[in-house]
Amino acid sequence: MSGDTCLCPASGAKPKLSGFKGGGLGNKYVQLNVGGSLYYTTVRALTRHDTMLKAMFSGRMEVLTDKEGWILIDRCGKHFGTILNYLRDDTIILPQNRQEIKELMAEAKYYLIQGLVSVCQTALQEKKDSYQPVCNIPIITSLKEEERLIESSTKPVVKLLYNRSNNKYSYTRVLFIKDVIGDEICCWSFYGQGRKLAEVCCTSIVYATEKKQTKVEFPEARIYEETLNVLLYETPRVPDNSLLEATSRSRSQASPSEDEETFELRDRVRRIHVKRYSTYDDRQLGHQSTHRD
Incomplete structure (x- = not known):
């Protein structure tokens, strides 16, 4: 096989762990079990950058494997394929969702991939800056919420009190409908x-x-x-x-x-x-x- 392949984790008895010596493997393929998600990749890809993965596969850190030779990494494997792509050629296609970008950045911080962390931080900042609603009328439901909104606003504030249901003599003979279509x-x-x-x-x-x-x-x-x-x-x-x-x-x-x-x-x-x-x-x-x- 070439590249990385994500497989379903195999079921069965708890694997027996053993050590792994990764020094000098170069282009040798290794198989990784990251939180139950299985991947194939080369040692060269894992050691291109000065990260925790390089320390693991250059012999500086102890690496555990099961009896079938899968190297065990106790992390979520959801974004590990994206991390492998970045380690290979320093390029990446980020998720569109802010939450997924945050998840990817957390994994990059764990593996000490500073370049990927910076890319995620820049993307999150751009998404934050680009979100400027054309018209936003907040609805307050408590006095504390009202005070916080007024104190934090840098713009003039106009408040409309519309709570006619508190008055038993309220003039509620008309049904008002807002049409946006x-x-x-x-x-x-x-x-x-x-x-x-x-x-x-x-x-x-x-x-x-x-x-x-x-x-x-x-x-x-x-x-x-x-x-x-x-x-x-x-x-x-x-x-x-x-x-x-x-x-x-x-x-x-x-x-x-x-x-x-x-x-x-x-x-x-x-x-x-x-x-x-x-x-x-x-x-x-x-x-x-x-x-x-």
């Missing part, structure tokens, strides 16, 4: 009795330096208004037309063509787009247009 950038949808009633898009179209850009805003007044309107549908009884007309009167004034619509107000879905323009023409900044689907 939709196609819109930022959009509020309002439903009543199983159907969509209104939709508020928060995207703005901005023309700057002759390029069309998308800007996200927060039209809190419109969102608040639609939230109040949707409460009309919290009871099984559908709100009458007089209530619906009262809540949509401002929008009817903004869009005269609504008088010509033949469908009932309760069957329509309002979709409000907030648009902003910044160009060199005479259009006013802050123009709003209302569309209905």
Whole structure:
């Protein structure tokens, strides 16, 4: 055989141990039992670097073998094949998982392979530096956790207290859902009795330096208004037309063509787009247009 081969450990009685003299073996192949994982490799590969393995196979340390000639090393054999590859040509393909890199580094420290230890340390540091979440909103569950988070933060902190269940008079008549799979950038949808009633898009179209850009805003007044309107549908009884007309009167004034619509107000879905323009023409900044689907 050539290279290293990992075999399953043989079952049977406890092996009888004997000494092993490794000096002057050169390219002779040896068989290793590392924590139950079996490997074939050459003495030259094991003695290329000034490590504990070199001391073991150059005659400076006592090496124990079983009756079948397997050299026994009392360590985990999970990463020993990777270590052998590094000892042969000083190159290595590190695992992707941070935990496995830490395990490999622990084995490299045991065998005193300083070059491999340095490679693992560099890889762990790079993975740590590259992990910068775009948006991270922590949720605290204790006062100690809150204090630790505020004290350790180098950025300004804004805390939102949202614990309405502690108040028996809490206003909990609306179910809030966060959607992260939709196609819109930022959009509020309002439903009543199983159907969509209104939709508020928060995207703005901005023309700057002759390029069309998308800007996200927060039209809190419109969102608040639609939230109040949707409460009309919290009871099984559908709100009458007089209530619906009262809540949509401002929008009817903004869009005269609504008088010509033949469908009932309760069957329509309002979709409000907030648009902003910044160009060199005479259009006013802050123009709003209302569309209905």
